[in-house]
Amino acid sequence: MAITLRQSDADFEQRFAAFLSTKREVSADVEAVVRDIIAHVRAEGDTALIDYTRRFDRADLETLGIAVSRGDIDAAYTQADPATVEALKLARDRIRSHHQRQMPQDDRYTDAIGVELGSRWTAVESVGLYVPGGTASYPSSVLMNAMPAAVAGVGRIVMVVPASGGTINPLVLVAADLAGISEIYRIGGAQAIAALAYGTQTIQPVAKIVGPGNAYVAAAKRQVFGTVGIDMIAGPSEVLVVADGSNDPDWVAADLLAQAEHDASAQSILMTDDAAFGKAVEEAVERQLRSLSRSETAAQSWRDFGAVILVGSFGEAIPLIDRIAAEHLELAVDDAEALLGRIRNAGSVFIGRHTPEVIGDYVGGCNHVLPTARSARFSSGLSVLDFVKRTSILRLGAEQLRALGPAAIALARAEGLDAHARSVAIRLNM
Amino acid sequence: MAITLRQSDADFEQRFAAFLSTKREVSADVEAVVRDIIAHVRAEGDTALIDYTRRFDRADLETLGIAVSRGDIDAAYTQADPATVEALKLARDRIRSHHQRQMPQDDRYTDAIGVELGSRWTAVESVGLYVPGGTASYPSSVLMNAMPAAVAGVGRIVMVVPASGGTINPLVLVAADLAGISEIYRIGGAQAIAALAYGTQTIQPVAKIVGPGNAYVAAAKRQVFGTVGIDMIAGPSEVLVVADGSNDPDWVAADLLAQAEHDASAQSILMTDDAAFGKAVEEAVERQLRSLSRSETAAQSWRDFGAVILVGSFGEAIPLIDRIAAEHLELAVDDAEALLGRIRNAGSVFIGRHTPEVIGDYVGGCNHVLPTARSARFSSGLSVLDFVKRTSILRLGAEQLRALGPAAIALARAEGLDAHARSVAIRLNM
Structure with missing residues (x-):
């Protein structure tokens, strides 16, 4: 059972503030271990990569090779379901065309006294993309991270992905190939981040590293930051569904569970002005939970971090929506556009009753790498801007x-x- | 004496790589101290600010007040040289008009199958600007940090500046006032960062913190990152002057020393295709050093980190320029535009013989907060984009x-x- 917060209750502000400040992530203290791994990779290069991979991923790179070959990629296509490959192509094309609109324009002008000024954008030379192994090895995330870099014109995009037990998800290799990545290494963890930042005999260093990872990967990215650029460190995912009583409770419950199934630390919040509807959604969540393959994870997320917030009206709810600053915000209400116009903080907004957040995860065209943990107050989702940099120009x-x-x-x-x-x-x- | 590197020497690549990887900054290990200070401010609020300020800044906030009043700002104007105030106004107006061109445009469109997509930009709600005390308390930096936020439409801009020994540089208060900042607190160090991130009885928290500071301030910004946004952590300043033999050696020497006087860790590099000119510049540097108020600092910087790089031709030099990825790049050569077109990495470029970098520090209009320590390979100078964030929009x-x-x-x-x-x-x- 998720908690329920009523805006009309006397202690609402206090409970809402406590809800906002709930820590959903316990970050393990891995700083020292990661520091050692990075130092070792810097000193020993490929040898260190081979050692760590044998230990942590139970894979023998001396046999498999550090680099994934063209043959490995071709083999991945034969293992992949053709309909899924077609879906990845659709996703890639839609991501590409949306992100092409994000390219910033150069600006060069002369002011009233004859001073020339300008801003010139150039692509980052080389980018490393980290892809986790195991169940979190998502082909969709490969496209979401690689396509903005490709659109930006990054000349060299390198992917690293651990071969847990010797194997890599074939769809991850297919997605990389569809995104135009040909340089792929079967390494993961802090050792992969170190190799991307400092290089080894086999791997040339890159200028920037992006992509999600576990606590070791996140700590390694923080430690190499400065030597290379990094993207934001993503926390557990979250959705805020703002819904009136005219919605089908089952649709809204399904959206809440789509978020909850990601991770026991994920967070799903329903905000409604209709208490009976809220009740109906909660019942639908319980019902749907029974038939989910990841029901344990989803149930734990909903129980520990889920919430139903009952508001007097959506107008009154706006300051609350801005304080939550959700990564994903669904507006399933009648006049969603008017509401959107008054909201300031959200990573990505999904408008109307026919735009489940999941469409944005895969084939909407917008990016699914978004600011978590209230950071939409000050930051943005991944875009072409993350793969270009601006040089200012002055001439007198x-x-x-x-x-x-x-x-x-x-x-x-x-x-x-x-x-x-x-x-x-x-x-x-x- | 700066070192000399000749591109024609057999060991050039090795020496150039070593030169690039020279650490110019020893970062003191202040993590634990800073962690304590932040925890104390979170627990005790204003009381902690008052205690720390008494101890570290030798100022009594119980008498002075934590907040700077309108009267204090008015008094600062009476202490300031009117010509300097006029110069600040010119700088402010030029910074404003240049940065107004950086405002990103919203985008909303419907694709071929009827999906609506969009990107909407909104200003960060509130921003805290850190200004150091003492000799590094620069009014120009107040303008450079505050004006992009003001242009972005940030509703609340808060400045903190320590009152070392009870006083604040009056020009810093004037610059804040000219930038439209009215909320100013006389606090500094890690305690000021903690107050901005978490709030106290007197200070409402902000969503993002920007501005330069010492090792304590930098560590505190890193520690509160996530709770609030932060800007890049700036390292020591640097300039690369690319100059042919047609320049006046004294002009170029003056530009190198302008960078060197900032800090003993600053770095000034001359790159030329004319060995005799390089020699003449070195002699001019030695000569000019004698008559500088900060000659000791400048001499130390030039001795420890300065360099003259002799190249075969500027065409051959392009890969070296990109690897240096200088914060400031002066192109004092005949066909500077053609050279610029082939260069990828630089924070800010100053073109021609009449554009000393110093103009960009003050009144050029472009920002002087720029990526240091080779980070121009993957990041950009401060701009309006640092004070807005993008929400993506999807509607099916x-x-x-x-x-x-x-x-x-x-x-x-x-x-x-x-x-x-x-x-x-x-x-x-x-």
Whole structure:
């Protein structure tokens, strides 16, 4: 049973604040172990990768090879269900066309006094994509991470994925191939992050690393940050479904459970202005739980972190929606557009009764790598912008330097920076 | 004496790689101390701020007040040189008009099958700006950090600045006022970061914290990251001046010293295709060093981290320029535009012989908060984009769900996520 919070209750604010600050993730203290692994990979290179992979992934890279070959990829296609491959192609094409609209434009202009200014965008040279092994080895995530990089024009996209027990999910290899990735290594964990950041005999280092991973991978990304760029560190997934009483309780229950089945730390929240509807959804959740392959995980998530929030009206709910700042926000209400116009914080919004969040996970076209744990207050989902960087450009002639120089000299002197002042003054014979 | 590296030497690659990997910063291990300070501020609020400020800044906030008043700001204007205030206004206006061009556009469209997609940008609700005390308390940095937030439409911009010995640089208060900041607290260090992230009785928490600081401030920003957003952690400043023999050696020497005077860990690099010119610049540096107020700092930086790189031609130098990925790149050569077109990595580029980097520090209009320590390979300078976030939008009707649903179901099943599949199937009566 999820908790129920009523906006009309006297202690609502207190309970809502406590709900918001509930920690859903216990991060294991793996800093020291990860530091050792990184140092070892830097010192020993491929040898360290082979050792760690034997130990942690029970795979022998001396036989299998560190690199995945073209033959391995071709073999993966033969193991994959053709309908699923077609679905991956549809997903890839839709992700590509949506992300193409995100390319930022260069800007170069001359201002009123003749100073030239500009912003120029260039792709990051090389990117490493981490893909987890085991049950969390999702082909959809390969597309979601790789396609924005490909659209941005990243010249070299490298994928690493552990071969747990010697094997890699064939659909992960197919997805990589569909995204145009040809450089793939069967390594995982902190050792894979170290190899991407510092390089080994086999692997050239990259400039930026993205993709989800366990506590070791997250800690390794934090430790190599600075040497390379990293993406955000994703927490457990969450959905906030804002629904009025006109919805089918079974549809909404299914959406809540789609989130809950990810992880026992996932969070599903229903916000409604109709208490009877809320009750009906809760009953539907219990009913649907019985026939899920991952019912244990989903039940635990719903019990520990699920919530039904009963609000007086959706208008009154807006500040609550903004404070939750959900990774995924479904607006299954009549005038969803008007409500959306008043909401500030959400990673991705799914509008209307026919847009289950799951469509966004796979084939909507938008990205499913989104800010978790309330970070939509200050950050955005993965996009082409994560794979480009901006260089600013400034150009003055002698005349412009005469116009702006004296102010620069005044500020440099006020800041006690004589050499700054001189660098301008010497050109003006001042 | 800076080191000299000749591209024509047999061991150049080895020496250049070693030069690139030289650590210029020793980061003190302050993690534990900072963790204590943050916990104490979370537990004790204002009382902790008052205690720490008495101890670390030798200032009595019980007398002075935690908040800076309107009267304090008015008093700062009377202490400031009017010409400097005018220079700050010019800087502010130029920064504002350049950054206004960076506002990203919302995008909303319907694709060929009737799916609506979109990206909507909204400003971060509230931002905290850290300003160091003492000699590094720069009014120009107040403008560079605050104006992009103001242009982005951030509703609440809060500044914190320690009152070392009870006083704050009046120009810092003037710059804040010119940028439209009215909420200012006289606190600094890790305690100020904790107050911004978690709030106290006097200070409401913010959603994101930006601005430079010492090792304690940097560690505190890292520790509160996740609860709030943070900007990049800036390292020591650096400049790469690419100059041919037609430049005045004194102009180039002045530019190298402008960077070197910042900090003993700053780095100034001259790259030239003319060995005699390189020699002349080195002599000019030695000469100019004698008459600088911060000559000791500048001399140390030039001795320890300065370099003259002699290249065969600027064309051959491009891969080296990209590997250095300088925070500031001056192109003082004849066909600078052509060279720029072939360079990928740089924080900010200053073109031609009349654009000393110092103009960009103050009044150029572009931002002076830029990626250091080779991070221009994967990141960008501060901009309006750091103060907005994107929400993606997806809307399907029944017909679009029928079109895309089966592919989503196929992928969900392939990933072993039954509840995902059901969330779509239940709406399609499948």
